[in-house]
Amino acid sequence: MISTANVGIAVAFWKCNNNCKYMAYKHLKFPQGSLFLVTGGAGFIGSNLCEAILNLGYKVRCLDDLSTGKQANVDMLLSNPDYEFIYGDIKNLDSCMVACKGVD
Numbered sequence: 632m633i634s635t636a637n638v639g640i641a642v643a644f645w646k647c648n649n650n651c652k653y654m655a656y657k658h659l660k661f662p663q664g665s666l667f668l669v670t671g672g673a674g675f676i677g678s679n680l681c682e683a684i685l686n687l688g689y690k691v692r693c694l695d696d697l698s699t700g701k702q703a704n705v706d707m708l709l710s711n712p713d714y715e716f717i718y719g720d721i722k723n724l725d726s727c728m729v730a731c732k733g734v735d
């Protein structure tokens with residue numbers, strides 16, 4: 632799953648078809664061990680998205696150039712073995728190729 636922060640927020644309001652009015656992101660199911668790429672994952676929205684995906688039990692790779700994001704947002708997740716941080720610019724093809732490798 633390749634996900635930007637905004638897609639993640641949109642998914643949180645995804646309409647549910649099993650009687651609940653709206654489906655929370657916590658109800659989403661992906662194959663066990665799925666690896667998500669969160670671009671901008673050191674930012675405000677992105678770091679919360681990383682944390683939410685990890686809390687669902689999936690793996691997260693964060694790509695961020697720390698231009699406006701915070702190292703602290705990365706540091707708080709680094710102890711989680713399912714979290715990986717790649718410092719890089721999404722405008723750089725090589726960085727993107729590395730970041731996308733193995734992503735579901």
Ligand SMILES: NC(=O)c1ccc[n+]([C@@H]2O[C@H](COP(=O)([O-])OP(=O)(O)OC[C@H]3O[C@@H](n4cnc5c(N)ncnc54)[C@H](O)[C@@H]3O)[C@@H](O)[C@H]2O)c1
Pocket residue numbers: 636670671672673674675676677694695696697698699700701719720721722
């Ligand atoms: N309420 C709060 O406490 C709070 C805190 C922070 C931000 N905000 C607001 O929330 C809004 C949304 O914040 P956001 O998360 O969208 O912004 P953000 O700047 O926090 O996140 C964007 C992320 O993308 C990264 N990035 C930018 N260009 C990149 C590139 N070329 N390659 C790789 N990474 C790149 C940045 O380093 C950053 O980590 C903003 O308007 C902000 O003002 C609120």
